Amino acid sequence: MTSDQPLLELRNLSYSLPGKNSRLLDTVNFRISNERIGLIGPNGCGKTTLFQIIMGLLKASEGEVLLEGKTMTGEKDFRMLRSKLGFLFQDSDDQLFSPTVLEDVAFGPLNHGATPDEARTLSIRTLEQLGLNGFEDRITHRLSGGEKKLVALATILSMRPKLLLLDEPSNNLDPATRERLINILRGLDQAHIIISHDLDFLASTCTRLYTIQDRQLIRCKQKQVHSHEHIHPYGDQPHQHGT
Amino acid sequence: MTSDQPLLELRNLSYSLPGKNSRLLDTVNFRISNERIGLIGPNGCGKTTLFQIIMGLLKASEGEVLLEGKTMTGEKDFRMLRSKLGFLFQDSDDQLFSPTVLEDVAFGPLNHGATPDEARTLSIRTLEQLGLNGFEDRITHRLSGGEKKLVALATILSMRPKLLLLDEPSNNLDPATRERLINILRGLDQAHIIISHDLDFLASTCTRLYTIQDRQLIRCKQKQVHSHEHIHPYGDQPHQHGT
Amino acid sequence: MIDEPFASGSTLFHKRDTRVKLVGAAAISLVLALCSSFLVAVTGCIITAMMLILSKPDLKLVSKRIIGVNIFTFFIWLTLPLTYGGSETLTFSMFNLSMDGIRLAALITVKTNGIFFCILALLATSTTASLGHGLEKLGFPKKLCFLLLFSYRQLFVINQEYHRLLRAAKLRGFSPANTMHTYRTYSHLFGMTLVKSWNRAERVHQAMLLRGFNGRLIPLNQSPPGKADYFFLIIMLLISLFLAGLSLFCYNSL
Amino acid sequence: MHISEGILSAPVLAGGAVLTTLGTAVGLKKLDYDRIMTVSLFSAAFFVASLIHVPVGPGSVHLLLGGLLGIILGWGAFPAIVVALALQTIFFQYGGMIVLGVNGFTIAGPAVLCGLIFRPWLKGSRKQQMIAGFLAGFFAMFLSALLIGAALYLSDRGFLRAAGLLLVSHLPVMIIEGLITMFVVTFLAKVQPEILSLNN
């Protein structure tokens, strides 16, 4: 692997929703090696769709996904890709399907050939890394929303991915868990792409921002000072401005 | 009903989460007659919980809910209250369950004793009022997120409520639908309370703002100019600041 | 709500390996289910009741569950004395009650409740998750065990989804009655729950694919049963043997 | 509709266990791992349905919806129902371990049979779909009650009249099952026909 070969590359990627003519994504080009990237954009602009295409869950109408310089073609390629990229879903209930936490975290390593003992050790270590000591035998469905999110992250980290794709990880987290997640993400070695509407969260965890505009993935200008000024009270309450 | 009797009143309302000692809401007092009120506050502060208490879905640990001066005590009282207050859920998927739009919108009137013909006429009129002409026979489940939100609003408006409780109605709406919703809300006669993180949305649809602070419902000082200034790009993208 | 209220605790029943408890429960249930003498049924029932007490359950909950379990027994008490027939009868004003019917209903009641106590003491003291794994280790088909474990995990999600929809219907003035509207509404609520389950299944399957699932489910190892577990198993088997022996003795002396 | 533990005779219990084992084996064999999540979720949904009270006359009944599951899952309904029954035993102690064989067969057997018989009708008009739904719901329940009666009768001839009473008293429930199955089937056909595999 030459040094200028990105970990992941998208080349002229286009995607149309099934049954629609207009494109959701149009000739997207993108590369990432070890950056920490934030992805922001209005609802329905295709952020989640982009992640699904990268993971091979949706098929691009045109263009290519390249991992370490190699074009992914069939299901077999994507299976290999999936062992190197971790995708955190928007809804943790979709991602956690085993009855206990340990089984869920060990599921990935087991499928990738770890022995049950290795998988167990690796999973316990991953849980500890996220401050989830003693969670092994907890029943998944009884966890709180924030705990579920962290366990879902553990199920991905236990596969030792090289790149993380996180879909709105800070959604519906209480302030304390959100803070904890920020610290965890800052402490990880992996590159990541984070979809979020929460700019402060992105500012604390990413070094570059992208957005989807006019069906294109666009790099945002860096460090552009921006200020809202509006007549409203309790401006220190967290809030959001519409488009 | 004397003129100084509010439509809805909360008296010394307190609420603790089941199994926890600390209170989420503590001696909340509030009255509304025909105002348009916005409610803002950080995630998990108890906004949705407050709505659920008002609708009798959760039971307050202490205090009273009064409708038109009458204290609501049993399930029977709250059933009456529910015919006068409309509650729009945060997630429209939890609210819509009929196969077609018309059936969903007609469901409330039918339960309240309208004949099928009356219910149909009323529902079609409500749909027209929201600009959803021709949506009658669409399959609810297959609507887009924004359309679902508007239909969910229609299912409530068709019951001719006196007060609307809207839980994050502008969430996950694309800009055009959001604009349309603002116009719809401005055109309605009813009083309403809107939970939102989107201050611009609240500014366009409400005349007063409240927040939950230190477990209390507090009126925000009016028209307090506030400005954020942060170093981040694409500040014109919709975004949200965490707590 | 669905819950596992008896599974948390730290009595000797909670601490035992689920495999051992499954085998013990099956053995005792089998002997009790097949016995036909009052002596055995009552002895068994007393033993299982003592087991239940040792597992320190919430007695209020137990009494609630007893009602549920005895609905069928209630039906039998309602019908058998009147319909069973036989030569001996007990005449109550206008009714002729069959003595055989009453005897059978009483026997069934003792047996049903004895087995209920046994299940409560042995199975309800484990979480469903560990029971599923126990079954797998005991050689039940893997697919079936995973089906059990996955259903168990999804149960709560689906139940919640259904109840959120039901709540929406109630907020719009729905109150159940004997009408077509009611049946249609329940169908729509449940139909929508099925639709959501189906779509969720797709997403969960994707989640499995993303973690390298390729059509083979690999279980994690469980620690093997310890000495105390084997000792416990022997006691359970001895109880079953004792009851079986008593059963044979009663049968022969008839 | 469960038979509780401690009522049936040894041959009947053994027969039920054998039949359920066979049915489950066939169901599992036809079930590949790609569909295991779908079947799991429907098994869970079947469990949830059994908690739904629907008013009938002055009282209320629990739904069973075996016919519906048979229509949707075919042979897959067999393991799905057995699993749901096992979960009920664990959660509520309804039924039991030994009688699970009989309970499994009395519910899953008719479910699969009705599914196989009425499923082809769903390809027809809306009216045919409604009729197929009603009949599947009605007959699955009817056959279940019949099998339960048979299990009782075979265990002890003295149960004959009680079994008859059981069958008759469940007639209204069968009609409700039929109606609900009918409405759910038409709902699915309209909203997400893929579930009934009507689209491929």
Ligand SMILES: Nc1ncnc2c1ncn2[C@@H]1O[C@H](COP(=O)(O)OP(=O)(O)OP(=O)(O)O)[C@@H](O)[C@H]1O
């Ligand atoms: N299965 C589908 N069938 C048809 N349209 C779909 C489907 N899934 C998504 N869409 C549409 O595709 C568009 C992009 O969806 P996507 O989920 O990628 O948006 P997003 O940027 O992630 O939005 P959000 O911020 O709300 O998560 C949306 O307009 C959505 O309505």
Ligand SMILES: Nc1ncnc2c1ncn2[C@@H]1O[C@H](COP(=O)(O)OP(=O)(O)OP(=O)(O)O)[C@@H](O)[C@H]1O
């Ligand atoms: N069923 C529950 N059991 C335990 N805790 C709960 C439950 N439902 C909500 N909570 C907790 O209650 C608190 C208040 O929740 P609520 O949904 O009212 O917040 P909110 O202000 O609406 O937040 P958001 O802006 O995220 O919608 C949260 O901390 C939440 O975690």
Ligand SMILES: [Mg+2]
């Ligand atoms: Mg998304």
Ligand SMILES: [Mg+2]
């Ligand atoms: Mg809320």
